[in-house]
Amino acid sequence: xxxxxxxxxxKSLDAILADAARGTDHLKRVLGAFDLTLLGIGGVIGAxxxxxxGTAAAGDAARPGAGPAxxxxxxxTGVACAFCGLCYAEFASxxxxxxxxYTYAYATLGELIAWIIGWDLILExxxxxxxxxxxxxxxFCELLKGxxxxxxxxxxxxxxxxxxxxxxLHSAPHLFGVPIIFNLPAFSIVTALTVLLVIGIKESARFNxxxxxxxxxVLAFFVVVGLTYVKPANWTPFAPNGxxxxxxxxxxxxxxxxxxxxxxxxxxxxxxxxxxxxxxxxGSLAICTVIYIVVAAVLTGMIPWNxxxxxxxxxxxxxxxxxxxxxxxxxxxxxxxxxxxxxVFQLGQPRIFFSMSRDGLLPRSFxxxxxxxxxxxxTTILSGAFVALASSMASLDEMADLCNxxxxxxxxxxxxxxxxxxxxxxxxxxxxxxxxxxxxxxLGIGFCLYLMLGLPTLAWIRFAVWLVVGLGLYYAYGFTxxxxxxxxx
Numbered sequence: 159x160x161x162x163x164x165x166x167x168x169k170s171l172d173a174i175l176a177d178a179a180r181g182t183d184h185l186k187r188v189l190g191a192f193d194l195t196l197l198g199i200g201g202v203i204g205a206x207x208x209x210x211x212g213t214a215a216a217g218d219a220a221r222p223g224a225g226p227a228x229x230x231x232x233x234x235t236g237v238a239c240a241f242c243g244l245c246y247a248e249f250a251s252x253x254x255x256x257x258x259x260y261t262y263a264y265a266t267l268g269e270l271i272a273w274i275i276g277w278d279l280i281l282e283x284x285x286x287x288x289x290x291x292x293x294x295x296x297x298f299c300e301l302l303k304g305x306x307x308x309x310x311x312x313x314x315x316x317x318x319x320x321x322x323x324x325x326x327l328h329s330a331p332h333l334f335g336v337p338i339i340f341n342l343p344a345f346s347i348v349t350a351l352t353v354l355l356v357i358g359i360k361e362s363a364r365f366n367x368x369x370x371x372x373x374x375x376v377l378a379f380f381v382v383v384g385l386t387y388v389k390p391a392n393w394t395p396f397a398p399n400g401x402x403x404x405x406x407x408x409x410x411x412x413x414x415x416x417x418x419x420x421x422x423x424x425x426x427x428x429x430x431x432x433x434x435x436x437x438x439x440x441g442s443l444a445i446c447t448v449i450y451i452v453v454a455a456v457l458t459g460m461i462p463w464n465x466x467x468x469x470x471x472x473x474x475x476x477x478x479x480x481x482x483x484x485x486x487x488x489x490x491x492x493x494x495x496x497x498x499x500x501x502v503f504q505l506g507q508p509r510i511f512f513s514m515s516r517d518g519l520l521p522r523s524f525x526x527x528x529x530x531x532x533x534x535x536x537t538t539i540l541s542g543a544f545v546a547l548a549s550s551m552a553s554l555d556e557m558a559d560l561c562n563x564x565x566x567x568x569x570x571x572x573x574x575x576x577x578x579x580x581x582x583x584x585x586x587x588x589x590x591x592x593x594x595x596x597x598x599x600x601l602g603i604g605f606c607l608y609l610m611l612g613l614p615t616l617a618w619i620r621f622a623v624w625l626v627v628g629l630g631l632y633y634a635y636g637f638t639x640x641x642x643x644x645x646x647x
Contacts, residue, residue, distance in 0.1 A: 169264045169517070169642050171253055171586070177516065185256065185426045185509075186532040188360045191434035191441075193367070197502055198421045198442020200366040203373055204499030206414020207453055208492040209293040212471030214407040215454075215463045221614060222399035224407025225463040226392065228454045231407035232414075236447035238609060239415045241602030242569040243443045244592045245576040247436035250422045251589040254431030256534075257513030258422040258506070259572045264517065266575035266582070269643075273636055275571050276514050277628035281564025281621075282416055283507035284545055287500055289413070289561055291344040291549035294496035297489050298343045300470055304486035313342045344549035351501050352542025355508075356528065356535045359427050362501060369498035376491025377449060379484075380472055381456050387479040388459035398463065409562065409612030414450065416565045417499060418443045420506040432589035504545065508537035518641035519632070559617035564624070566606045573599035573606075 189197075214231060217223025224231045249262040257264070260279060264272035299309045311323075312330030330337040355362050397403060421438040425431045428438075457466070460475045468474050472492065476485035512534040515524030528535040577596045579586075592598055637643070 167269050167642055168266065169269075171265045171583075174253060174255060174261060174265060185527065185534070186359060187427055187429050189363060189424055189428045189434075190430070191437040193363045194421050194424065194428060194434055194438025195441045195445075196367045196370045197363065197424060197505075198418045198438055199374075199446060200370045200498035201417020201420040201502030201506075202415055202442060202446040202499075203370075203377070203449065204290055204293075204414075204417070204495045206411050207377070207450055208297065208472055208495055209470065210410055210413055211454060211457065212466040212468050212474075214410040215458055215471075216465070216467035217399065217403065217406065218467060221406040221410070221612070222403040223463060223467075224403045225395065225398040226455075226458040227397035227404050228407050228411075228458055228463075229451050230397075230404050231411055232447065232450040232454055234404065234408040234605075235412050235415055235609065236443070236450070238408075238412075238602065238605030239418060239443055239447075239569075240440075241598050241605060242573060243418060243439050245573045245599055245602060246419055246422055247439045247590050248576055248588060248592045249572065250425050250435035250439060251432045252586075254425040254428060254435065255513060256423055256426040256509035258419065258425075258510060259568045260510055261513055262575050263571055266578040267571060269519075269636075269640060270632070271571060273514075273519060273632045274625065274628065275568050276510055276519070277625070277631075278564040278568045279510050280507065281561050281624065282568065283420070283503045283510065284541055285548075285564070286413070286416060286561035287348070287503040287507070287545045288548045290496055290499045290503065291348050291545060292341065294347055294493065294500060295341050295343040295549075297470060297473075297492040297496060298347075300473060301486065301489040301493055304482075304489060309343070312337070312339055314344075315339060315341060339551075341550040345546045347497065347500060348504070348542055348546040348549060351497070351504055352538060352546070355501070355504055355538050355542075356531060356533055358531050358533060359424070359505075362505060366498050366501050369494050369501070373491050373495035373498065374449075376487060376494070377453055379491075380476075380488055381452055383481065383484050384456040384460050384475065384479075388456060390459065392459050392462055405608070405612040409609045411450075412562050412566065412609055415443070415446070416561070417502055418446070419565075419569075420502045423506040423509040426509070436590040504538070504542060507541045508534045511537040511541070514636075516641075518639045518644070519636035521635075559613055560620050560624070563610060563613050563617050563621045566610045567621075570603050570606045573602035 215223055215225060215228045253261055255261050260272050260276040263275045295314050299314050302309050311326045315326060330339055354365060418439055421442065425435055428434050457471060457475055461478045472488045473485040476488055511520055511524045514520045515522060524537050526536045576592050576599045580595045
């Protein structure tokens with residue numbers, strides 16, 4: 159049985175930087191502050207505002223809706239992420255390594271906690287990407303309808319939806335009596351983006367920049383057109399389910415914010431990380447919060463809040479006011495926005511695996527860098543294969559809740575890590591310093607815990623099972639193969 163002290167062994171920041179510099183597997187430093195800010199916006203604005211905003215406003219069987227007070231939900235979540243973002247910014251400037259929260263925890267809270275964060279980040283990036291891919295598929299099919307193309311439902315839906323829709327099961331082809339249900343659009347887009355990410359980070363950043371420009375224009379278009387159809391009466395009552403609805407709405411649309419920390423996974427590919435990482439993280443977070451509040455206010459003013467429980471709320475709002483042509487433009491913008499989020503999430507997950515492999519907690523092959531493209535191609539391909547297959551069968555809401563609770567737990571541990579590091583190394587030079595420590599990290603922890611309490615019980619059960627499986631894998635492989643343990647021995 160492992161001694162408790164061995165589970166909490168830490169790897170100093172100096173050792174982390176030295177090991178990264180000493181190794182032969184290096185990523186290419188080509189990104190600047192503008193690239194990082196666009197990556198943050200690309201990762202944040204997507205399924206949350208184009209899809210889950212409807213569920214957050216209207217609610218469902220598991221939780222009350224926020225109604226027009228959805229703007230407060232976005233503000234609440236934005237404040238929570240701001241506290242966490244300040245903590246991320248300090249670590250990202252101190253440790254310009256691709257491991258993100260996993261690496262930060264290794265230096266402050268110990269190996270076991272670092273593994274748990276790395277395992278949780280799979281929920282954020284890989285499982286979160288499954289949810290985004292499923293949502294992308296829905297909007298893609300809506301876009302095709304605008305051109306008179308009806309995509310076969312059995313070829314663009316998840317298993318749970320199909321089981322409760324006899325018409326889908328009946329129309330699907332059968333193999334040995336079993337209906338074939340497969341989400342082809344979701345599978346295809348993930349595969350295509352995986353290929354792009356293997357080719358290079360600079361190429362991926364340029365593609366993301368184009369996608370970000372398009373989706374910001376589409377959201378501006380929605381606000382300008384939608385403002386002419388806003389009815390103040392739709393904002394009454396403002397909070398139909400009280401503060402419980404605001405909290406539940408914030409817990410749902412937290413999914414809309416999680417992309418900002420993906421910026422930190424690109425630290426090892428940033429030219430000047432001590433300056434540019436805080437700009438990318440905090441800048442993208444501030445811009446997206448303003449956009450979210452404006453869009454939510456216009457959406458809930460256009461149609462009654464209890465009519466928004468749909469997978470395509472922005473497009474539906476345009477159809478309700480008889481602007482079908484505008485609905486088509488919004489659907490196109492959503493496809494583009496989802497594409498950018500998929501790209502950024504698929505960029506983040508392989509780099510977490512890459513860092514964990516360099517520490518010996520995952521197989522050595524996971525930290526291989528492509529000799530020509532200088533990307534972590536093994537983990538990029540493995541992550542892409544998992545997301546592509548899972549998104550071809552999973553549903554959006556199940557994946558979003560699991561992603562939210564995993565990400566919130568990781569944010570809590572990052573905030574705790576800042577407190578620990580300030581206590582252990584108060585004199586260490588910090589290119590960016592989290593203000594008012596320990597107050598700001600403690601507020602980040604408190605807000606995240608509050609949002610976690612707004613998630614349904616089933617999400618907590620699934621999260622507990624996920625942690626048990628992760629701990630089993632750590633004891634089976636990571637604990638015995640840890641390079642830090644071998645060095646200590």
